[in-house]
Amino acid sequence: MPSFAAKVTRFGFSALTGLSPSVASRAAWALFCRTPSRRPKGRKAKSAFASGAMLLSQAEKLTVGRGAEKVGVQRLLSPDCSAPRILVIHGWGSRAEYMAELAVGLREAGAEVVVVDLPGHGRSAGRRLDMLLAARAFARVDERFGPFEGAVGHSFGGAALMTASGGAFPGVAAFKADRMAVIGSPSEIEDVFDGFSRMVGLSPEVRRLMAAHAERVIGCGIKALDGVPIARRLARPLLVVHAEDDKEVGAKHARRYQGVGDHIRHHWANGQGHRRIVSAPEVIAEVAAFLVSEPNAARVDGQDRLRNVSSF
Numbered sequence: 001m002p003s004f005a006a007k008v009t010r011f012g013f014s015a016l017t018g019l020s021p022s023v024a025s026r027a028a029w030a031l032f033c034r035t036p037s038r039r040p041k042g043r044k045a046k047s048a049f050a051s052g053a054m055l056l057s058q059a060e061k062l063t064v065g066r067g068a069e070k071v072g073v074q075r076l077l078s079p080d081c082s083a084p085r086i087l088v089i090h091g092w093g094s095r096a097e098y099m100a101e102l103a104v105g106l107r108e109a110g111a112e113v114v115v116v117d118l119p120g121h122g123r124s125a126g127r128r129l130d131m132l133l134a135a136r137a138f139a140r141v142d143e144r145f146g147p148f149e150g151a152v153g154h155s156f157g158g159a160a161l162m163t164a165s166g167g168a169f170p171g172v173a174a175f176k177a178d179r180m181a182v183i184g185s186p187s188e189i190e191d192v193f194d195g196f197s198r199m200v201g202l203s204p205e206v207r208r209l210m211a212a213h214a215e216r217v218i219g220c221g222i223k224a225l226d227g228v229p230i231a232r233r234l235a236r237p238l239l240v241v242h243a244e245d246d247k248e249v250g251a252k253h254a255r256r257y258q259g260v261g262d263h264i265r266h267h268w269a270n271g272q273g274h275r276r277i278v279s280a281p282e283v284i285a286e287v288a289a290f291l292v293s294e295p296n297a298a299r300v301d302g303q304d305r306l307r308n309v310s311s312f
Contacts, residue, residue, distance in 0.1 A: 009200050017206050024202075025209030029217070032196055032210070033128040035120030036093045052097030055104050056115070063123070064140045071137045072096070072123025075145065076103060076113040084149035086291055087141065087177065088115040091155025091184075092129070095122030098278070099154065105284035106152075109292040114145050118157065131169075131189070131225055132218040134160035138175045150291035151177040154278050155249060158185025159192075162227035165234060168220040179295060181239040181287050184246050184274050187227040187253040228256050231264060238264045239290045241283055248274040265290070 009031075017024040040049040059074040074096050086106050090099050096115040103113045117124040119133045126133070138161075142148065153161035161182065167174030186192050193214075197207040215221055231238050242254035257264050272280045 013200055013202060013206070017203055021203070021206050021209055024206045025213050028197075028200065028202055028206060028210045029213050030128075031200070032193075032214075033130045035127055035129050038095065038122060049095075049097050052100035055100035056097060059103075059115070061123070064144045065125075065137075068125050069136070069140070070125040071119065071140055072117040073141060073145070074103075074115045076107040076115075078107065078110065078112040080110065083110055083112045084292060084295060085145065085147070086111045086113050087138075087148045087151040088113060089151065089153035089157030089161055090115075090118065090121065091153075091157050093121075094154070094157075097122075101279040102152070102284050102287065105288050106292060109288035110296060111150070111288075111292045114141065114148075116141055118160070129156075130214070130218060131160055131163045132172070135164035135169050135172045135175070138164045139173050142173075142175060148175075148177045149295060150179045150181070151175070152181040152183065152287055152291060153185060154183045155185055155274065158182030159187070159189065159225075159227060161185075162187070162230050163189075163225045165236075166224065166230035168224040170219045177236075179237045179239075179291050181241060181290060182227070183241040183283065183287070184243065184249050184277050185227070185240075185253065186249050187256045189225040190222055191253070193222070228260060231257060232260050235261060235263050237290070239267060239287065240264060241267045241269055241277065241286065243269045243272045243274070243277055245270060245272075246274045246277075 013024055013028065040046045056074050059076050062073050062075060064071050064073065088099050088103050088106070090096060096117050099115055103115045107113045116137065118129055119137055120126040120129040151161055161175070161180060164175040165180065193207070193211060202210065211222055240254050240257045242251050244251045254266065258266065267286045269277050269280055269283050272283065277283055
């Protein structure tokens with residue numbers, strides 16, 4: 001049964017559509033991009049936040065940009081100056097602290113880890129987020145702390161990672177990590193639009209106008225944000241992690257990557273749902289192996305071969 005707030009929202013958009021579908025579409029886009037409160041709600045969220053803050057207590061707390069473009073990051077350094085740099089990106093309504101177990105796992109695997117707070121989240125400025133704002137944040141973080149050998153994003157963060165890597169946004173440099181992993185992430189943004197439209201009761205006309213308005217704001221077509229064509233075109237190693245019991249982002253989004261190419265690997269973490277998945281030990285081990293251990297092994301093996309050749 002829809003909540004009272006959902007019923008009120010539906011009624012509001014129905015009334016606004018009757019007055020002006022165009023105004024309703026812009027209001028819908030504003031609501032779509034509006035980020036939730038940064039404060040953890042409920043006992044479980046507060047406990048998870050406190051635990052994550054403790055794990056990241058030794059991380060450097062830094063910012064890039066100023067004012068409305070300030071982006072907060074937390075960096076876990078490595079004693080190895082040649083350690084690969086990995087970017088970790090949270091999902092919608094989350095923040096760096098909720099990705100702490102994954103970040104620490106990557107650090108223990110031998111990486112230097114940078115955990116970013118997306119715009120409108122955590123220690124970053126603003127109260128709204130879209131794919132363009134995320135891409136700009138990645139570009140600023142990459143300019144300050146990159147280049148990154150690997151990156152991993154959860155939920156919206158994974159989708160934003162793919163779209164930022166695709167280089168579709170005018171004036172924003174494409175994010176270029178050698179390897180990427182997405183966890184419980186939507187691959188088709190149009191499907192996300194459709195789900196939001198059904199939730200708030202948008203008419204087909206208002207949904208179409210909202211998509212057109214979104215394209216004007218972000219500077220590219222919605223179809224350019226599809227992760228599957230981006231993954232096919234880039235042909236970089238990609239790990240897709242998902243749970244078939246994910247009730248927030250359906251497993252169909254992960255299955256769309258199947259058959260795209262040998263550079264894409266799937267890991268099904270069934271039973272972990274949408275949120276627990278980022279702290280599941282099996283997932284952390286899989287992501288760490290993919291982003292840190294395997295590339296390091298290949299690099300060391302390649303160096304050994306070079307040394308063997310030079311000894312003749």
